[in-house]
Amino acid sequence: MRQPVIGLEIHIQLLTKTKMFCRCKASFGDEPNTNICPVCMGYPGALPVPNKEAIKMGITLGLAINGEVQCVSDFSRKNYFYPDMPKGYQITQDSIPLIKNGHISVSDEIVKLERIHIEEDSAKMLHEPGTDKTLINFNRAGVPLLEIVTLPCLKTAKTANIFLEKLKQIITYTGISTGKMEEGALRCDVNISLTNPDGSLGQKIEVKNLNSFKAVAKSIEYEIERQNKVLDAGGKIIPETRSWDESKSETFIMRIKDGKADYRFFPEPDLKSLFVTQEMIDEARKNMSELPGQAVERLIKTHNLSEYDASLITSSKEILHYYDLCMKDFQDPKLLANWISSEILKIMNKNNCYINEVGIKPMQLTELLSLILKGTISGKIAKDVLLVVIETGKNPSEIVKEKGLLQVSDTDSLRKIVSEVLEENKNELERYKNGEQKLFGLFMGQCMKKTKGKGNPKMLQTILKELLRDA
Amino acid sequence: MTHQTKNEIHNSLIQGEQTPVEIIEEYLKRIEAQESEMHTFIEVTGESCLNEAKQVPKPITKEIVEDTPFVGIPVGIKDNINVKGFKTTAASKILENHISVYDATVVRKIKNAGGLIIGKTNMDEFAMGSSTETSCFYPTKNPINTKYTPGGSSGGSAASVRAGHCTVSLGSDTGGSVRQPASFCGVVGIRPTYGLVSRYGMLSFCSSLDQIGTIANDVDDAFSLLEVISGYDPKDSTSVNIEYQDLKEPEEISTFGICNEIEKLYIDPFVHDMYKKVIAILLKNFKKENHWLDNLDKAMAAYHIIADSEASSNLARYDGVRYGLQISGESSQEAYIKTRTQGFGAEVKRRILLGTYILSEEIEGSYYKQALCAKEKITEKLDQIFSSCQFMVIPTSLKLPFKFGERNDPLDMYYSDYLTIPSAIAGMPSVTIPVGCNENGFSAGIQIMGPKFSEKVLHSVAKLIEGELK
Known part of the structure; x- marks a missing residue:
């Protein structure tokens, strides 16, 4: 049985104000080619100056993944010609990266990291549709990146997927990157091979152009199957770079790696070695925000949530932040967690949006939940109110008042309604009396229908039991 | 030929004998008369220089000269430094029409010190050469005798x-490119300690x-200009905070x-005589x-390995995509090849x-690593020498100027830098001063080398020799 051996290379764009080696805005969504200067355009005579903020972020990630921050690391040049690379080389780190080793726990497994290093992003090339023209936007050229390289220690697509989720959690919790794959703030390349019958490593295939975690997982599954088929048929795996085709859900060959690309690495002579002091490490540790694991623990300990709920709430920093804001003036963490992990998540999935885009403010949600707790409305009505809040932006109490959705908790009115229901369902009442207990639900349903869902369900139940007993 | 120094010009200005505009006009007149033959510049910025001269405050006082030590002084800038x-252009076809979008730090400092930029001086293409013969425009003639090269790469300067x-002028010195041409043209040239002067805006x-x-024409002018341009620059990570x-x-x-080793090398006899003469002067004052x-x-081997390696990467940016010469092709690959084939000269291609x-x-990387090792060894050796003596004296060039x-x-050609490379590779400063005058009018350049940041020592010694020779 051949075992899959998977390694990941992840690039994340850092949320620094300025670029890695010049003080241009690191904001590439602006008008093309507006955030540029002689340095990031590779003009004659311009020299790089490292961005301290980016180095701090690198240290932060290093500490968050239990890596070893190197006191002295190098800057190197990776030489190659491409129109998106203004200087004809990329400044990166080669022989000594900023961070060595480290790991992230994924369920019961531990994914080991080889290194994390700093480098600069390339410009963005846009092939103008319908023409043979390529446009280059240099706003992205020189934006700081961290490259995270795992050891080839992953065995399944699922592990890769969870690892990426965890990594994304860490980088968003520490605030060093948005981690938004759809915006290119997180990019992942996969290296995958199958072991030979004797257990040694087989030939490695690199898969690129993966634009979602799902694509990463699917491409791994596809490659395992494809490589197995090739080998079963007596074929050979040739080292190559393949690309993921989302529409066909398959990988296709981009280029054959005939001989290793020669990047002619050498120490960047325009920069000194990168020195990290103990003070910088201490400061990064001091300023470290709560990490996902710590947040789970906090919710379990102080809010008494189940591990399941806690991990749902902490699955993204935005959701946790939303939850924490709600808890500022709300007393029932369990109810809140339930609502976020069911109703709110449902809307997020449906609209494919982030929690802050759902359309209900934390204060509005807690107001809504308080109405349930006070018995003003039922949970069922609350779900309807939630949709109205999202639609109109109005506050829940206002909606309840306007639409007359106040729960009916007046015994006399409810008793009248129950009597009417029993009157209208004489046949069923007979059958109930003859032992068909399950018809209780039918009566309840009719009652709720008659009150347009506004009847206090507990009271209705009590009254219904009472009248059935007496009937 | 008049050899006015900064002090002479400032005295004339302070005493009201001449106005800054008259000074510049005099220089421009001389340029007009001689430039078509000598080709010292790639571009003369006469009009802008005259306009700047008109802006100089009047009257010029001693205080103004103290505040802005190069007020009214025409300065030449090597064409690999952005103005x-x-x-x-760095004397390369690939940048033939490239207009600078920013001032190099040294240029900004010269402008702030009142200096008036009169032109961009000719050079070997991308500073690769020792005679200005690799300039894509034309070679510069040696003003002493136009059959001879002025040396290089800062030959125009x-x-x-x-x-x-x-x-005065700015040059750049990688292995000897300031000192060798200065010695060929009989003027003073300084290579400062690595990191003393910002490289921001100089083409690497x-x-x-x-x-x-x-x-410069004398020791004080050369050191005055160095004072103006030196100092830490946050835009150059390799500049030193001193x-x-x-x-x-x-x-x-x-x-x-x-x-x-000097006695074992074949050195031009006149150069050797002048070297001995300088030693005799020094012996009157110091222990040898x-x-x-x-x-x-x-x-020399290590120098070329390191220099060419870095050059191959530093010159990769000249690809025709964003600026400079651009020759189109069927693919970006083909456009690169065409642009760089037509844009670079033979010497530059050889080094790339x-x-x-x-x-x-x-x-x-076996050559590169060994070269770095050799660099370290040479530096160690010089450190050791300078732990017992304060400076060394050595000829600048083995030979006198050569003909085109x-x-x-x-x-x-590479041997032109034989004696200027050691201090360059060790990042140490060195100044060359002209000594004597042979029957052709050529002087011998004699170098004074010191350890890192020994510029004051070099100045004192150069001053002493200059004074003794007068």
Whole structure:
């Protein structure tokens, strides 16, 4: 049985104000080619100056993944010609990266990291549709990146997927990157091979152009199957770079790696070695925000949530932040967690949006939940109110008042309604009396229908039991 | 030929004998008369220089000269240093029409010190050469005798000072490119300590060795200009955070060193005589020590390996995509090849190819690593020598100036830097001063070398020799 051996290379764009080696805005969504200067355009005579903020972020990630921050690391040049690379080389780190080793726990497994290093992003090339023209936007050229390289220690697509989720959690919790794959703030390349019958490593295939975690997982599954088929048929795996085709859900060959690309690495002579002091490490540790694991623990300990709920709430920093804001003036963490992990998540999935885009403010949600707790409305009505809040932006109490959705908790009115229901369902009442207990639900349903869902369900139940007993 | 110095010009201005505009007009007149033959500049920025001269405050006082030490002084800038609004070509076809979008830090400092930029001086293409013959435009003639080269790569900078086309100039020195042409043209040239002067805005050839240096008719002018341009620059990560207040402060000196190898080399007899003459002057004042530099040959080999490796990478940006010469092709690959084939000259291509090969995985960086090792060894040796003596004296060039076309073999040409490479590779400062005058009018350049940040010592010694020779 051949075992899959998977390694990941992840690039994340850092949320620094300025670029890695010049003080241009690191904001590439602006008008093309507006955030540029002689340095990031590779003009004659311009020299790089490292961005301290980016180095701090690198240290932060290093500490968050239990890596070893190197006191002295190098800057190197990776030489190659491409129109998106203004200087004809990329400044990166080669022989000594900023961070060595480290790991992230994924369920019961531990994914080991080889290194994390700093480098600069390339410009963005846009092939103008319908023409043979390529446009280059240099706003992205020189934006700081961290490259995270795992050891080839992953065995399944699922592990890769969870690892990426965890990594994304860490980088968003520490605030060093948005981690938004759809915006290119997180990019992942996969290296995958199958072991030979004797257990040694087989030939490695690199898969690129993966634009979602799902694509990463699917491409791994596809490659395992494809490589197995090739080998079963007596074929050979040739080292190559393949690309993921989302529409066909398959990988296709981009280029054959005939001989290793020669990047002619050498120490960047325009920069000194990168020195990290103990003070910088201490400061990064001091300023470290709560990490996902710590947040789970906090919710379990102080809010008494189940591990399941806690991990749902902490699955993204935005959701946790939303939850924490709600808890500022709300007393029932369990109810809140339930609502976020069911109703709110449902809307997020449906609209494919982030929690802050759902359309209900934390204060509005807690107001809504308080109405349930006070018995003003039922949970069922609350779900309807939630949709109205999202639609109109109005506050829940206002909606309840306007639409007359106040729960009916007046015994006399409810008793009248129950009597009417029993009157209208004489046949069923007979059958109930003859032992068909399950018809209780039918009566309840009719009652709720008659009150347009506004009847206090507990009271209705009590009254219904009472009248059935007496009937 | 008048050789006005900064002080002479300032005295004339302060006493009201001449106005700044008249000074510049005089220089421009001389340029007009001689430039068509000498080709010291790639571009003369006469109009802008005159306009700037009109803006100089009147009357010029001693206080103004103290605040802005180069007020009204015409300065030549080597064409591998950016001056905003003017072409910066590095004497290469690939940048033939490239206009600078920013001022190099040194240019900004010269402008702030009142200096008036009169032109961009000719040079070997991308500073690769020792005669200005690799310039894509034309070679510069040696003003002393136009059959001879002015040396290089800062040949235009040295010749323009000698010809009276500017009072002082900036050159760049990677292995000897300021000192060798200064010695050929009989003027003073300084290569400062690596990191003393910001490289921001100078086109990189070999980043780890490149330094901007100064050229002038006398020692004080060369050091005054160095004072203006030196100092830490946050835009250059390799610049050193050390600031000299006054490079011309006298220093206590007791011992100097000479290099034993000199007697074993074939040196032009006139150069040798002048070298002996300088030693005799020094002996009147200081104690002499004899030292072996060791590895002079290896220094030259290491220099070329390091310089070409870095050059192959530093010159990769000239690809025709964003600026400069652009020749289109069927693919970006083809456009690169066409642009770079037509844009670079033979010497530059030779070095790019050598550097690319040296860095290739095929030879696993073995040359490069060994070269770095040699660099370290040479530096250690010089450190050791300078722990016992305060400076060394050594000829600048083995030979006197050569004629155009005389050195056709690249290796022959590389030997021009034989004696200037050791201090360059060690990041140490060195100043060349002209000594004597032979029947052709040529002087011998004699170098004074010191340890890092010994510029004050070099000034004191150079001043002393200059005074004794008068």
